[in-house]
Amino acid sequence: MRWHFKTLKPIDSSPVIGRDGTVYFGCLDGKLYAVSPQGKLLWSFLIGDKIYSTPALTPGGDIYCCSWGGKVFALDAQGNQSGRAAPVQKWLTQIPGRISSSPALNPGGGLYVGSDNYNLYALDNAGGVTWVFTTRKYIEAPPAVAPDGTIYFGSNDAYLYALSPGGTLRWKFNTGGAITSSPAIGDGGTVYVGSSNGTFYALSPLGEEEWRVRVSALSGWIDSSPAIGADGTIYFGCNDGNLYAVSKEGALLWKYQAGSTITSSPVVDPEGNVYVGSWDGRLHAIGRWGELKWSFPTPGPIHSSPAICSSTTPNDGVLYIGSVDGLYALGP
Template sequence: MRNFLDHPSPKSTLLSARLLAVLCAAAALSPVQAQTSNTQTSNTQVTPAPGLSVPQFKPPKVDWNKELRVISGVSVAGGGDLVFIGSDARIHRTDAGGTELWNYAAGDLGRAYPVITPQGGVIAASYDDSLYALDPAGKLLWKVRLDGDIFATPALRGDGSVIAATAGGTVHALSAAGKVLWTFKAGAPVFSSPAIAADGTIYLGTQGSQLLALTPEGKLKWSFRAGSLVFSSPAIDAAGNIYFGSSDRKLYALDPAGGLRWTRQTGLFVNASPIVTSTGLVVVGSYDGKVYAVKTDGQDAWTYATGSPVAAPAVELSDGTVVVPDLSGTIHAISAGGQALWQLRTGKKMDLGVTVSDAGTLYFVTEGGGLNAVQGVRPLAVGPWTTFHALPSAVGRAPSVGELAAAAQARKGAASAALTALTPLAPVAAAPPATTPTATTP
């Protein structure tokens, strides 16, 4: 989970200041300078694709906005309920329309996405070093205090156990009942949310500039060193390959054994978490104001210019549209080929990804905690990692065949519904999105 610097707890102030200094130093290089650097180090010339005739759409309208003081990511439970943490340091559950069902007082703020269990329960992380497990009605099942602030969204394993990592630099495995199963010392603070592969391997990034792979039993399987800090949370494709970004301005692709497959240079640091689309594109935004789509073999598909830094993960909708917000407060809808479809300007900072329910409602949070809903859009695509932490319930585990089939069935009605909210305008000849040098391979 990124962007914790906006809401640090008192004891993390020194750590936050140090990290902020590192990020500011990285940001000091302008996009123009970064582009020049990329050009000088590339050995490949890219020929821009010809312009395409692309239908444009009016931006959708916001159907409702509620000032709910949301501070964390928003997760979707079965039936469409929404779960989030507020700036009041409470865990909230609302219905799909934002009407509160219950809330529970945590010991501090928290920005990690709450995780929804298959039973409808909630696992939420807070800056008070604690994990909270609540039943569907909001009753506390257990609470466990760990060794540091928890900024990263926990991951839920198939047996109900939980993997959580802390700013204290420890990875914890807890049973479904909240008992400690094992711990692993990562050697540096962890702000990257764990991702669990189909074989149970646990992947996460560290502030020691590493991507770690742990066995299901909590032993180090392998480590890979990037060029700088890893805030980005890993995404996993259908073949088990791993993708993540780094403050060294690169998107990395590793194989399941930890070998480097390729890297993609960007203009500034990549703190956002990538997604893997249903068609095999790795999509991630950078602080250079661009969204990059790279094929899983390392070849560029397209690059889209947002004009403002991107800190949030993208999502893929069922028709291949990619939706991503930028820090200026604009939501961009990008076609499967990389062309602009529409933009929704809010004028308020957005550093959290949008959340899309199976019913086809798109939720987003703006600075100040406003929760907004756009109804009648397509639901998520069905794929290996089409949204942050793989599913709207934020479980952080590669979906099984059964889970993918269930998701396809749940989204079928919304996917086939008429998109009355998207009114097409006359087709226009769209210039190709700006391209930068292709991926580098080892």
């Protein structure tokens, strides 16, 4: 362990790493934190409500953050790096309903965010609502945005939706169970998503099913968003306690038994190692063939997903993960 930044409440939000190595994350204590690569507090911003969602960083240095109470904030992420003790709030928009979904960036500017009032909202750079798309149940996870601007997201109504950048429906696909994780977009635009019925799907950009894999019939809710490796292998966790590896052709390659529920989403490093948290408080490092390399214990359930520093940021290869007592930095 490199360092441990302590918080008084659990971290369900996943950390996000800035270009300078600053780590941003939300906490159930109602604060958004910015921590240096050395584990020192740069600033904290009081949102005033629980934060379940992961913040999003824009190329221009702004940070978007959502609260459980339906508030969407835009902050100047530079904080005390510009001589200030805390970031500047640029705008605040109140969305009806509660938000556990993380904001997703619109490549053209602005963001998308889902709510438990069944709606997906598109906001512009000034926080104005540009359109609203309504589903039949609540939205818990952020959308994935394709290079052509198509917005893919799931709802608890069992459908995966594909919307145009203007918010019109292109297609929807019934998975047969609630979708509480984010889809991932692979080579060729294939969309991957899991469902609460223990089935994982691959869909074409036109909404046609390419293949499906039934990984678990009992307690098989897939609440973990998929990660795609450099070779196209797809990794995702499941409530049955397994991490699954599936080929881009839909063949089950291996499964790793973590021994406890996995709702954390995996992350893959350049060597093909996979990292994921579990409800027994452990962070697991799994080799590319499904073998356990090491595990790191924390005091309580891990709902947060890990983040890895890339070679373009300080602390290359360092792994960050949130738990019930703060943020951990692990690695070289």
